[in-house]
Amino acid sequence: MSDLFGSDKTDTGVPVSVFDVKVGDCFVAPAEVKAELSNLGRVPCSVPHQLELYSIEKYQAPTGSNDYPGNDVLESYAKGTCAQAFTGYVGIAYPDSSLWLTDLLPSARSWQQSDDRSVLCFVTTTGDPLTASVKGSKR
Numbered sequence: 001m002s003d004l005f006g007s008d009k010t011d012t013g014v015p016v017s018v019f020d021v022k023v024g025d026c027f028v029a030p031a032e033v034k035a036e037l038s039n040l041g042r043v044p045c046s047v048p049h050q051l052e053l054y055s056i057e058k059y060q061a062p063t064g065s066n067d068y069p070g071n072d073v074l075e076s077y078a079k080g081t082c083a084q085a086f087t088g089y090v091g092i093a094y095p096d097s098s099l100w101l102t103d104l105l106p107s108a109r110s111w112q113q114s115d116d117r118s119v120l121c122f123v124t125t126t127g128d129p130l131t132a133s134v135k136g137s138k139r
Contacts, residue, residue, distance in 0.1 A: 011048070013041025018104065021120065023089075024135065027051040036107045048129035051102070055085035055121040059106070068111045074119065078103040082121035090123065091138040098139050100124050 013028045017039055021027075026045040030037060043049050059077055061069060082101050086094040094101060102122050110116035123134050 011041075011043055013043040013049075015039040016042045018120065019114070019116070019118075021053050021056075023053055023056060024133065025053045026130070026133065027053070027122075036109065037104065045133040046131065048131055050129055051122040051124050052130060052134055053120060054089035054123050054135070055082060057081040057085065057119040057121060059117045059119055068106075068108045071105065074105045075103075078105060078119045078121070081119065085121055086123070089136075090134050091136045098125075099134060100126055 011028055012031070016025075018037060021040060021042070024045075025042050026047070026049040028041045028043055028048075029050040030040070040051075045052065057078070059069070059074060061067075082103050083094045086097070086101055090097060090099065100123070102124050104120040104122070106116040106118060123130075
């Protein structure tokens with residue numbers, strides 16, 4: 001994810017816990033990509049930003065297990081569910097869009113300590129920062 005989270009930003013935003021984010025929130029990319037993120041820098045969507053949260057997907061194991069499934073399983077789940085949710089938020093299918101998506105997965109620690117099952121789906125770009133919400137933009 002480091003290539004999608006990299007940026008040349010000047011505003012770091014207001015720190016908000018990853019457990020308190022809401023669909024439609026916009027964020028500047030963190031200065032450092034870490035294995036675990038606990039806070040993101042929220043900004044108004046009118047301020048240049050790299051990320052917009054468009055979906056929060058709750059992972060449920062097909063077997064009903066409560067054990068941490070591992071990064072590979074969660075990443076595979078995120079790719080499918082985030083791509084499906086993209087269309088409803090942006091208004092165009094992900095393969096037809098000029099935008100990109102990325103995700104933030106529960107860590108093994110947050111899974112165990114915080115009962116975290118949420119996959120956060122973000123719209124992003126590989127070029128210029130976003131300067132407005134992409135909701136319904138059909139970009």
